[in-house]
Amino acid sequence: MAFPDITPDLKAAMPQLRGRLLANQSLAELTWFRVGGPAQVLFTPADEDDLAYFLKLLPKELPVYVVGVGSNLIVRDGGMEGVVIRLSPRAFGETRAEGDIVSAGTAALDKRVAETAASADIGGMEFFFGIPGTIGGALRMNAGANGGETKDVLLDAVGIGRDGTRHVFSNADMKFVYRNSGVDPSIIFTSARFRGKITDTETIRARMNEVQNHRETAQPIREKTGGSTFKNPPGNSAWKLIDAAGCRGLRVGGAQVSEMHCNFLINTGNATGHDIETLGETVRERVKANSGIELHWEIKRIGIPV
Numbered sequence: 001m002a003f004p005d006i007t008p009d010l011k012a013a014m015p016q017l018r019g020r021l022l023a024n025q026s027l028a029e030l031t032w033f034r035v036g037g038p039a040q041v042l043f044t045p046a047d048e049d050d051l052a053y054f055l056k057l058l059p060k061e062l063p064v065y066v067v068g069v070g071s072n073l074i075v076r077d078g079g080m081e082g083v084v085i086r087l088s089p090r091a092f093g094e095t096r097a098e099g100d101i102v103s104a105g106t107a108a109l110d111k112r113v114a115e116t117a118a119s120a121d122i123g124g125m126e127f128f129f130g131i132p133g134t135i136g137g138a139l140r141m142n143a144g145a146n147g148g149e150t151k152d153v154l155l156d157a158v159g160i161g162r163d164g165t166r167h168v169f170s171n172a173d174m175k176f177v178y179r180n181s182g183v184d185p186s187i188i189f190t191s192a193r194f195r196g197k198i199t200d201t202e203t204i205r206a207r208m209n210e211v212q213n214h215r216e217t218a219q220p221i222r223e224k225t226g227g228s229t230f231k232n233p234p235g236n237s238a239w240k241l242i243d244a245a246g247c248r249g250l251r252v253g254g255a256q257v258s259e260m261h262c263n264f265l266i267n268t269g270n271a272t273g274h275d276i277e278t279l280g281e282t283v284r285e286r287v288k289a290n291s292g293i294e295l296h297w298e299i300k301r302i303g304i305p306v
Contacts, residue, residue, distance in 0.1 A: 001078060001306070003040035006062075010041065014057050018046035027075045027084065027303075030067055032132075034224050035273040036075025036303060039084035047091050048160065048190045055188070056164025058083065064162065065302055066188050068107065068134035072141070072227050077273045078304025085188065087136065092190060097122060100196055101155065106136030106189045110143065113194065118208060123199030124153050130211040132227060139189045141298075142176045146211050151176035153194040159187035179231050179298055220260045224267035229280055230295040238295055239263040242283055245290040252279040265299075277301055 005023040025042035028034050045051035058064070063082035067073060092107035097120035104113050114129035127148030128138070137143060138150045139157050154176075157169045167187065175182025230238040242248070242262040250257045254271030257279065258264040265276055284295045 001037060003038070003079065003081060007041055010058070014054060017050065017054060019050045019054065020044045025084075027067070027070075027080065030086065031070030031073050031075055031226075032224060033070075033074060033226050033267050033271070033273075033276060035077070035267060035271060035276060037077050037079025037273075037306075039080045041083045043083055043085050044088050045085065045091065048158075048166075051085070051087075051188065051190065052160050052164040052166065054164075055160055055162055060162070064186070064188075066136065068137045069109070069132075071132045072137060072299050074226060074273055074276055074299055074301045076277065076301065076303035076305050078306040080303045087134075087188075087190070092136075100198055102194045102196065103191065104135050104194070105191050106134060106139065108135050109133070110135060110138055114208060117194075117196055118201070118204045121198055121201055121204065122196040123204050123207075124148070124196035125194060126204060126207040126211055129208045130215050135192055136189050139174070139192055140181060140183075141179050142174075142181055144179075146214060149176075153196055155193040155195045157189050157192040159183070159189040162186040218261060220258045220264050220266060223258070223264075224269075224271075225258070225264050226276075226299045228263050228298050229265050230263060230284070231298045233293050233295065236293065237263075241287045241291050241293055241295065245283070245286040247283045247286055250279065250283065252276075252282060255279040257283060273303070274305065277305075 002024050007021045007023045022042045024038045026038050027036045066085045087107040089107045092105035095104040095108050095116040097116050102117045110128040110131040114125050117125040127146045130145040131143050142150045154171045159167050232238050239262040247257050248262050249259050253275035254268050255275040256266045256268050258266050287295050
């Protein structure tokens, strides 16, 4: 489907805008699942000031959503009404280390932050090496892996509000919980600082190798997937519940539960967003029927169903 083109009106209302506005831009190429419809408007800001200017002048009735590398995201086949904002690595992807602190733009890959820390002998951020997303996503969902979470190392974060104002959030301000933060969802994070501990290089590199080996041997990282599909229930593992419910290898259309890791869904080649989401809901139903436990989505699902 195609949405009405509102980009001429937006450009006219924002004469000093420097970023790029695209109408009815496909989002499938921006997600790891490679599924989903278009964004009514896709905006790539030139920098933080450009983002603030855009948000300040954007009509309040237009919905806004931010995407990173789309590693933990299902875009539904009807696409996204309103504006989808994508922060580019060029403008928001810088990382640097000073002392025991690593600073990063929110378009920086989590893996790059781990590398930046390791190169400066800063320990404690090795877990980022195993998370296939960006720092923006890590802040929003308190991303974690291999025994570490974003909340363990975050010093502070910067975000732009829906009215274009700039905010700084301390670790406590983020109100982190398991796989989520309590910050207003309309805030768009632009940068963050993390504090680790000075550690010898060999220890850091050994830990990063452990993280990478775990990913390669236990997860279908070379498939079109979205990472961990469901949150682990308290005291349990989602993949064990899914396996016990007989869902390993289960298919809906072109979507399949991974044979390698049951908490991963895969686009086998021709899946739609509907296939993947339906498969996930089928898994939830079977787990609930088998164990009485309700699984909750970790993957974000956005857009209009068709």
